[in-house]
Amino acid sequence: MEISLVALAILLLLAFLGLPLGFAMILVGAAGFAMIRGVTGALAMSTQQIVDLSMNFDFTVLPLFILMGAFVHRANLSQELYDAANSWLGHRRGGLARATVVACGGFATISGSSLATAATMTKVAMPPMRHYGYDDRLATGTIAAGGTLGILIPPSVPMVIYGILTETDIGKLFIAGILPGVVMILLYNASITAATLYRPEWGPRAPRIPLRERWPYLAKVWGVVALFVLVIGGIYGGIFTPTEAASIGAFGALIFVLWRRRLTWHSFIESLVEAGRTTGIIFAVGFGALIFSNFVTIAGLPRDLVQLINASQLSSTGVILLICLIYLVLGCLLDSLAMILLTVPVFFPIIVSLGLDPVWFGIIVIIVVEIGLITPPIGLNVFVVHSMVDGVTLGRVFQGVTPFFFASLVGLLLIIFIPSIALLLPSMMR
Amino acid sequence: MSNRSGLEDTRREFNVAGWTRGALTALVALVMFAMMMLTTVDVAGRALGRPIRGSFEIVTFMLAILIFCSIPLITWDEKHIKVNLFDRWIPASILRALNVLWVMIMTVVMAGITYRMWIQAKLMAEGQHITGALEWPIAPVVYFMTLMCGLTTIILGFLIWQKLVQRTEPVASTQEISAENAGVD
Numbered sequence: 345m346e347i348s349l350v351a352l353a354i355l356l357l358l359a360f361l362g363l364p365l366g367f368a369m370i371l372v373g374a375a376g377f378a379m380i381r382g383v384t385g386a387l388a389m390s391t392q393q394i395v396d397l398s399m400n401f402d403f404t405v406l407p408l409f410i411l412m413g414a415f416v417h418r419a420n421l422s423q424e425l426y427d428a429a430n431s432w433l434g435h436r437r438g439g440l441a442r443a444t445v446v447a448c449g450g451f452a453t454i455s456g457s458s459l460a461t462a463a464t465m466t467k468v469a470m471p472p473m474r475h476y477g478y479d480d481r482l483a484t485g486t487i488a489a490g491g492t493l494g495i496l497i498p499p500s501v502p503m504v505i506y507g508i509l510t511e512t513d514i515g516k517l518f519i520a521g522i523l524p525g526v527v528m529i530l531l532y533n534a535s536i537t538a539a540t541l542y543r544p545e546w547g548p549r550a551p552r553i554p555l556r557e558r559w560p561y562l563a564k565v566w567g568v569v570a571l572f573v574l575v576i577g578g579i580y581g582g583i584f585t586p587t588e589a590a591s592i593g594a595f596g597a598l599i600f601v602l603w604r605r606r607l608t609w610h611s612f613i614e615s616l617v618e619a620g621r622t623t624g625i626i627f628a629v630g631f632g633a634l635i636f637s638n639f640v641t642i643a644g645l646p647r648d649l650v651q652l653i654n655a656s657q658l659s660s661t662g663v664i665l666l667i668c669l670i671y672l673v674l675g676c677l678l679d680s681l682a683m684i685l686l687t688v689p690v691f692f693p694i695i696v697s698l699g700l701d702p703v704w705f706g707i708i709v710i711i712v713v714e715i716g717l718i719t720p721p722i723g724l725n726v727f728v729v730h731s732m733v734d735g736v737t738l739g740r741v742f743q744g745v746t747p748f749f750f751a752s753l754v755g756l757l758l759i760i761f762i763p764s765i766a767l768l769l770p771s772m773m774r
Numbered sequence: 775m776s777n778r779s780g781l782e783d784t785r786r787e788f789n790v791a792g793w794t795r796g797a798l799t800a801l802v803a804l805v806m807f808a809m810m811m812l813t814t815v816d817v818a819g820r821a822l823g824r825p826i827r828g829s830f831e832i833v834t835f836m837l838a839i840l841i842f843c844s845i846p847l848i849t850w851d852e853k854h855i856k857v858n859l860f861d862r863w864i865p866a867s868i869l870r871a872l873n874v875l876w877v878m879i880m881t882v883v884m885a886g887i888t889y890r891m892w893i894q895a896k897l898m899a900e901g902q903h904i905t906g907a908l909e910w911p912i913a914p915v916v917y918f919m920t921l922m923c924g925l926t927t928i929i930l931g932f933l934i935w936q937k938l939v940q941r942t943e944p945v946a947s948t949q950e951i952s953a954e955n956a957g958v959d
Contacts, residue, residue: 359856359857360859362857362873362876363856363876364856366854366855367854367879367880370883371879374883374886388890390890391891391894394887395894395916398838398842398919399834399837401837404813404834407837408813584817591809591814591817594810595811595814616804616807617803620802620840621802624842624843624847625853627841678857681855721859
């Protein structure tokens with residue numbers, strides 16, 4: 345156990361001092377492995393891991409979902425989503441903010457990225473909220489928090505990565521994210537209610553749109569609905585494997601961008617290259633995570649941790665709460681991918697030994713990662729919104745997300761204590 | 775791209791760099807597109823009772839090629855995922871020295887991987903490892919991966935030279951949000 349803890353400390357030090365994470369994990373993982381099994385064994389193990397990870401059919405799901413996201417990003421579907429949500433909710437107190445959350449949820453059904461969701465929604469939701477005199481804290485906080493839905497509601501790139509690392513069914517993970525996503529939308533709405541009850545001037549009402557004029561707005565989002573039904577419905581119904589669904593989703597998104605005349609030759613190539621390069625970036629860290637995880641395993645860290653937990657006589661809920669606490673602290677320091685890759689190999693064996701559901705734990709990990717995206721000092725979603733909005737300080741955006749941070753905590757506790765929120769839908773899958 | 779002066783200069787001098795970059799980028803785009811089309815056509819074909827034989831093996835090879843074409847590119851642009859948390863508290867001169875040290879370490883790691891990958895490829899060639907359905911040899915793909923790892927090692931060597939001799943400013947920017955990391959999180 346000592347050797348792996350020392351290795352973990354060295355790894356964190358190297359990473360925090362700026363050595364790219366993937367290389368830091370490969371270096372420390374291989375060096376640690378070499379101390380136990382010799383240099384040749386370490387080199388052989390490392391390369392074997394790299395070759396196996398790169399030539400595994402199941403992992404082709406990752407580039408294809410990223411490609412779908414790249415096309416969807418260019419299809420400019422967010423405006424319709426926002427208009428539709430706004431026509432139904434805008435006239436309420438804080439209505440534009442509510443519409444933003446719902447539109448974020450809608451966009452999340454076709455996007456696997458929180459940052460992309462936040463970035464896209466900033467463009468369409470910020471101008472009207474400014475126009476109606478929304479407080480900039482509420483406006484920016486809503487978008488930053490709403491954006492986190494991108495990775496909870498399927499498809500979700502971090503879920504794919506969790507699935508790859510733990511060999512958990514990616515289809516089930518996706519389906520498990522749906523209800524928690526709905527719960528989060530409701531909770532975020534509740535925090536908007538709370539904020540505007542306390543300060544009504546933060547979120548004035550927009551004019552009411554007559555009922556019969558609302559339907560056309562709703563009809564315009566058919567493209568999003570079609571893609572969602574095709575991809576996630578296909579997985580749910582057992583018609584497609586996640587890889588096939590991703591590929592159909594990418595193709596469908598491509599057709600959609602073409603149909604909307606949003607695609608130039610340049611942006612087409614750009615989407616392909618962007619998806620390919622992002623895949624490379626993720627796999628480079630993935631190699632490191634697997635090599636490091638191999639070392640940690642032969643060094644006996646998971647076994648020792650399990651023994652430690654058994655000796656401590658903590659209940660499994662106690663263990664989960666403890667793990668979540670560690671995640672919340674780490675979430676302040678690390679970005680989402682680093683967090684998943686560094687911690688899941690360590691924590692996952694504990695979950696398995698306690699007999700807990702890997703899908704359920706996956707959803708918990710995604711939610712704590714989401715919270716990490718909006719907590720200072722490193723809250724990437726907050727950075728995205730801040731970088732795209734003029735005249736609002738970073739501190740004010742962080743103030744704005746505070747109510748949503750508490751809402752997310754409530755959501756996290758709900759899922760911990762009522763696992764069926766996550767597990768009901770996957771249990772009904774074919 | 776404007777701030778990437780160092781290797782762009784090299785491109786003008788040798789043009790090898792520019793050509794390599796262009797070829798890798800084109801290959802990434804091509805393989806990505808082919809992967810999507812092949813899987814989609816296969817699903818459609820299956821619905822019509824005519825799936826493509828062994829398509830999943832071709833797609834698996836494509837995945838390896840996609841990853842290993844993009845690794846030299848992202849290394850070149852220094853786009854590997856980093857934790858930049860403490861950058862702003864580290865003095866610039868130390869940060870620069872650290873960055874050189876990191877690239878040196880990365881070069882060593884990459885050289886080690888290249889060397890061992892080459893052995894792996896040789897072993898696979900000797901063992902005549904083939905895929906299950908199409909019976910395609912696996913070794914050529916691993917040789918290709920070795921080649922790309924070697925190329926990445928060379929690029930890292932260039933980066934050291936660039937940082938030491940040309941003393942280009944470290945690219946580290948704490949809050950850079952690009953389309954690429956938008957895909958990640």
